[in-house]
Amino acid sequence: MGPLSTIGMDLTPEGATHARASIKEASFKVIDLSSSPEESEIGEALAGVPRVNGVNGVDGSEDESGDANSDSGTGGDDDENEEWEIESIFEDTLGEMDDQQLFESGPEVCTYAEAVAFRRQLRDLGPEEFCKRTVEAGTITAKKLLTAFNIRPPAFLDDSPDDAYYGLLSLGISRELSKRIKIPLYNTIDDAVELIKKSRNIIVLTGAGISTSLGIPDFRSKDTGLYSKLQHLGLSDPQEVFDIHVFREDPNYFYTVARDILPSGDRFTPTHAFIHLLQQKGKLLTNYSQNIDNIEATVGILPEKLIQCHGSFATASCIECKHQVPGEKIFPDIRAGRIPRCDRCIENLRKLRAPAAMKRKRSANGQDKKRRRRDVDSDSSEEEDYDIPAVGVMKPDITFFGEPLPDRFSDRLTNHDKDKVDLVIVIGTSLKVAPVSEVVPYLPSNIPQMYISRTPVSHVNFDVDMLGDCDVVVAELCRRAGWDLQHPMIPEDQKVEVTLQEGFPSRHVFTIKE
Numbered sequence: 001m002g003p004l005s006t007i008g009m010d011l012t013p014e015g016a017t018h019a020r021a022s023i024k025e026a027s028f029k030v031i032d033l034s035s036s037p038e039e040s041e042i043g044e045a046l047a048g049v050p051r052v053n054g055v056n057g058v059d060g061s062e063d064e065s066g067d068a069n070s071d072s073g074t075g076g077d078d079d080e081n082e083e084w085e086i087e088s089i090f091e092d093t094l095g096e097m098d099d100q101q102l103f104e105s106g107p108e109v110c111t112y113a114e115a116v117a118f119r120r121q122l123r124d125l126g127p128e129e130f131c132k133r134t135v136e137a138g139t140i141t142a143k144k145l146l147t148a149f150n151i152r153p154p155a156f157l158d159d160s161p162d163d164a165y166y167g168l169l170s171l172g173i174s175r176e177l178s179k180r181i182k183i184p185l186y187n188t189i190d191d192a193v194e195l196i197k198k199s200r201n202i203i204v205l206t207g208a209g210i211s212t213s214l215g216i217p218d219f220r221s222k223d224t225g226l227y228s229k230l231q232h233l234g235l236s237d238p239q240e241v242f243d244i245h246v247f248r249e250d251p252n253y254f255y256t257v258a259r260d261i262l263p264s265g266d267r268f269t270p271t272h273a274f275i276h277l278l279q280q281k282g283k284l285l286t287n288y289s290q291n292i293d294n295i296e297a298t299v300g301i302l303p304e305k306l307i308q309c310h311g312s313f314a315t316a317s318c319i320e321c322k323h324q325v326p327g328e329k330i331f332p333d334i335r336a337g338r339i340p341r342c343d344r345c346i347e348n349l350r351k352l353r354a355p356a357a358m359k360r361k362r363s364a365n366g367q368d369k370k371r372r373r374r375d376v377d378s379d380s381s382e383e384e385d386y387d388i389p390a391v392g393v394m395k396p397d398i399t400f401f402g403e404p405l406p407d408r409f410s411d412r413l414t415n416h417d418k419d420k421v422d423l424v425i426v427i428g429t430s431l432k433v434a435p436v437s438e439v440v441p442y443l444p445s446n447i448p449q450m451y452i453s454r455t456p457v458s459h460v461n462f463d464v465d466m467l468g469d470c471d472v473v474v475a476e477l478c479r480r481a482g483w484d485l486q487h488p489m490i491p492e493d494q495k496v497e498v499t500l501q502e503g504f505p506s507r508h509v510f511t512i513k514e
């Protein structure tokens with residue numbers, strides 16, 4: 001991607017400044033500064049840095065800072081693309097440091113205890129006074145202070161003077177201030193169980209991690225995930241498989257991998273069963289899922305309680321005429337490695353064919369020929385001598401990069417859930433991809449939030465972190481709640497050991513006892 005190489009290569013002072021500016025601008029789009037109580041103060045401390053509403057299309061308030069979108073220089077064609085690109089810049093260039101890594105610190109890195117103290121100091125003093133007492137007073141370098149805010153000093157600034165890190169530091173500071181503050185009251189597994197038992201309107205946010213135990217690949221994981229499987233296709237960026245422009249050009253890329261991610265029948269995980277159990281107990285407000293496998297529907301989550309943020313395989317539409325069919329209708333084609341075509345387009349074509357065929361033959365051009373070839377390849381059509389118009393390709397109603405998000409997402413969040421929610425449970429997602437990443441910062445910060453996943457995150461402060469296989473975690477939570485969560489993948493005599501991770505007051509690790 002363009003901006004990445006710029007950042008990596010241009011080492012002139014102007015280049016470095018430009019690079020920092022674009023990191024700053026880019027990252028500010030994923031931070032909701034408008035929800036921060038210190039808004040005006042940050043504004044002063046970071047004068048000149050454009051501010052953008054974090055929730056795209058969710059926060060309806062008009063804001064002049066919206067211009068930042070237009071000249072951000074990230075080069076995306078549209079919001080969706082841009083958002084995705086920004087996430088990548090953020091992750092790949094900034095080099096996040098997990099809190100855990102602060103424990104393995106060297107002289108140039110804050111210890112975890114120091115980091116916690118700096119974060120508290122920042123909240124207490126405000127950004128301006130905080131900077132005065134730290135970097136400006138010379139008690140610590142900006143380079144080292146960055147690490148307290150989970151930013152690894154980038155290698156391209158290695159031999160730069162310390163003020164070269166100021167831009168990144170202000171980014172780290174404002175990002176820290178935009179984080180929700182953890183509620184000190186909730187820390188233990190007992191707290192988590194009590195919260196689940198007493199809450200009546202639970203939002204459950206789910207990601208790939210809740211389906212991996214069924215062998216469905218994780219989109220984000222670089223090693224075991226789907227993307228590494230795609231590299232052999234020769235795409236410059238594996239995400240192009242889910243790019244609407246690429247799909248329109250050549251649907252083969254998508255359909256080559258679609259077989260692997262096709263929902264398979266009636267299977268679901270213990271975690272899906274747990275969400276269904278919450279629904280049965282009248283506690284489920286909404287399940288926002290990032291997954292496109294549609295397993296939520298399989299397990300029986302009611303359509304009105306389910307937001308599939310990235311769409312799903314449940315339905316499919318023609319990219320030409322928008323004709324929509326149930327998703328299963330195109331599954332046989334996908335499984336057989338064929339590109340599914342639109343029935344309505346074919347039908348319309350039959351009607352047109354007789355009178356119009358001769359005319360079209362004469363008006364052939366390169367584009368038409370290409371279309372015709374493709375059409376002939378995959379159709380049983382016997383009229384290869386005629387230049388017939390292309391029949392539309394069917395595409396599962398998954399939200400591709402470059403396509404708008406489902407309207408229901410922001411509508412449900414702002415007009416329904418925000419004022420009702422009394423507990424947030426995040427399961428199996430690193431919360432780095434919009435729009436799910438925007439849900440947590442958007443909700444009132446006094447609502448308890450808990451996290452269930454294999455790996456912890458540092459960009460969100462949860463009240464209770466429960467690390468491990470999410471199927472194991474939810475089974476143990478149900479056992480402790482006295483709920484009967486039955487699932488063939490949960491052994492009846494399963495014993496789970498929970499240990500508190502050293503140095504963290506509310507981070508618990510779940511493992512199966514042998």
Ligand SMILES: [Zn+2]
Nearest residue numbers: 318321342392
């Ligand atoms: Zn069609």
